[in-house]
Amino acid sequence: MILKPRKDDIQIIAYYLGKVILGLGFTMFLPLVLALALKERAPALDFLLSLEITLILGLLLERFFKTDKSLNWMQGMIVVSLSWLMAMFLGAIPLFLSGHWVSYLDACFDSMSGFATTGLALVQNLDHLSYSHNLWRHLIMFIGGQGIVIVALSLFVKGFTGGFTMYVGEARDERIMPNIAHTSQFIWLVSIVYLILGTLALGLTGLLNGMSAFNSFFHGACIFMAAFDTGGFAPQSQSILYYHSLPYEIITVVIMILGAINFKLHYHLWMGNPKEIFKNIETRTFFATILLTFLITAFGLYEAGAYPKAMVLFRKGFYQLISGHTGTGFQTIYARQFLTDWNDLALVGVICAMALGGAVCSTTGAIKMIRIGIIFKALAQDIKKIILPERAIVVQKFHHIKEVFLEDKQVRPALIITLGYLLLYGLGAIVGMFYGYPFLNSLFESTSAAANVGLSCGITDVGMPSAIKVTYIIQMWAGRLEFMSVLTLLGFIYAAFKGK
Amino acid sequence: MSHVTCHTSHVILRNAIRSIQGAILLGVVFLALGKSFAQTISSTELINKAKDYDGQTVVFQGEVIGEVMARGEYAWVNLNDGKNALGIWIKKDLVGKIANTGSYKVIGDLVEVSGAFHRSCLVHGGDLDIHAESLQVLKSGNRVKQHLSSHRQKLAFGLGTILIILWISTVLIKPRKRK
Secondary structure (H helix, E strand, O other), rough: OOOOOHHHHHHHHHHHHHHHHHHHHHOHHHHHHHHHOOOOHHHHHHHHHHHHHHHHHHHHHHHOOOOOOOOOHHHHHHHHHHHHHHHHHHHHHHHHHHHHOOOHHHHHHHHHHOOOOOOOOOOOHHOOOOHHHHHHHHHHHHHHHOHHHHHHHHHHHOOOOOOOHHHHOOOOOOOOOOHHHHHHHHHHHHHHHHHHHHHHHHHHHHHHHHOOOOOOHHHHHHHHHHHOOOOOOOOOOOOOHHHHHHHHHHHHHHHHHHOOHHHHHHHHHHHHOOOHHHHHHHHHHHHHHHHHHHHHHHHHHHOOOOOOHHHHHHHHHHHHHHHHOOOOOOOOOOOOOHOOOHHHHHHHHHHHHHHHHHOOOOOOOOOOOHHHHHEEEEEHHHHHHHHOOOOOOOOOOOEEOOEEEEOOHHHHHHHHHHHHHHHHHHHHHHHHHHHHOHHHHHHHHHHHHHOOOOOOOOOOOOOOHHHHHHHHHHHHHHHHOHHHHHHHHHHHHHHHHOOO | HHHHHHHHHHHHHHHHHHHHHHHHHHHHHHHHHHHOOOEEEOHHHHOHHHHOOOOOOOEEEEEEEEEEEEEOOOEEEEOOOOOOEEEEEEEEOOOHHOOOOEEOEEEOOOEEEEEEEEOOOOOOOOOOOEEEEEEEEEEEEEEOOOOOOOHHHHHHHHHHHHHHHHHHHHHHOOOOOOO
16 A cells, blocks of 8 residues: 655655755855856846745745654655755756756756756857856756765755765765765865866866966866766867867866766775775776777777777777766767767767766766676676586675675666666657657767766757757756656655555 | 051050950959858858868858967967857967957957868867968957846845845744644
8 A cells, every 4th residue: 555645754855855955055155256256247146046046945945844853765865856856946047047048948958967967058159158157057067976965965054864865865875984974075075185186287288278377277177077077068169179188188088087986996095095996896897898888989980980090089089988988978079070970880889888887976877887897797607607517606706895795685786777777778769769860869869868978969959859858857867866766756756646 | 657557556555454454353353253152161061061171271250269279389269150169270470360259248259260171180189170371350359248137136136135034034933843
């Protein structure tokens, strides 16, 4: 029997949702301050309005649903999924007010794309967007990369409870420290240290590339946030091609890879244990899949005669591939060139890379390396069982921080989530094909949305049908949260109507 | 006789002058027509049919966006024609004509460049670019006046008042806890 949600459930969910919305509202102070400092008067008004709406909504929820009760698992999951939806709607307000988005739906699309660290964009006339709006676009990637709920609650709310539920709900199933507050603080520490180093590296490169000092460091900070959080937005319409710089490309590749690594691995690196990188199942699988997918892509590019020299083929092919594999979405080619210059085989290589993603407990989306590693280990175990005598006991181990014996309890969720992603990629592709786009193009764009990548072969455009925009929004949302909290919300809504 | 000779030479001279005038006129017309034949090509056309235009001299128009990035004797200029922005590699002395580059507060100069188009430039790591030999400013850019909507200002004031009242009430009045 399905039970109807109690009033208590709604009260607790609304109260914590209010707190998250308040936290989100406070982050809007940053672009507001920048707009005032740079005398961007109209954008300052946009952010003031958005901030007021967000804070009023947060305060109303917090005041009228005040409770001392802690969250249980179900409530925590629903708070997470609703928080991401609310973040999309509220985060889209300053974008829409800027006039650079044709409709509120388009602004919501970019807002979800930012929070989910995807990078697909419908912004118009990006080259004339204000600095403060550009900061907001990149800041939401930074917030989304760390986890909206965790950021909002750990930074702006004193002594919140139920943290682990929401940490898991935001697709982070590994604790780095014994408690979530310390884990969250460590993730922030890593991100801030890399933010400073990355901005410095990109800023200095920008200066050497002939950019002004302010633009060098502003672009440096924006590009860092988009690269480390594997987001993919850029301040200019040409993405990384704008900079015409090999050092810029190399630095962004390094940052993208750092962003795709498990924060737990960063912890071991920082604690002076670099050997973990070479032993860890995730990094080994990551290396193997990069190699394999790059070979497919490179062979395709060679066959297509896309690039006249091997070095050029490597530079263009590897950059798009790493950008896709880490789930970032930076491009050094134009979207249409995927279709005009690349052949189907090269596209399949990139689609596979996008579908696989980076590490768990990182800022990437998609299936993720540990699951791929576990599935292959399980496959190897089954093959061994067939080959070896029946009496033989086959034990399979893998290394992830420590030696772990492979068991069904690890294989089952890995397979279920992998299947979930494959379905999500396929469903988006079917919607694309329904509207007349060719199969491979549809699959490319759908995988890019659901895996939170952001590479585009040209389908994502202001003129694409609204149904596809909504489909991609749902894909980005569900893909970023790894289904569990989204499915819990759907179950909650179903129970509200059908429960007794 | 001498009169006839003189008249004949006069006619020849007049015809010759007319011929020269005609030739100059034709030349001017030809040049004018020639210029219009060298039509500007859009970024969409260049990207979609990059293989057809590869290595050819093209004329491209667009607004200068971002910054002019000097690299030694050359500079990168990014031109946006409303659909896409393309990278233009050009001698630094030619970019001195550019006074405004497009950003939030500025509409950049509208310029026309002519040069070799590369689908995958070997000098620049495979970038799609144009190595321009000439640059002409067609229309000077300008600063954009910022418009503040009075409706939005009133709305911001109203919402700000509500927010302050709500905030004060939250701090001062403790809500009754629900059981």
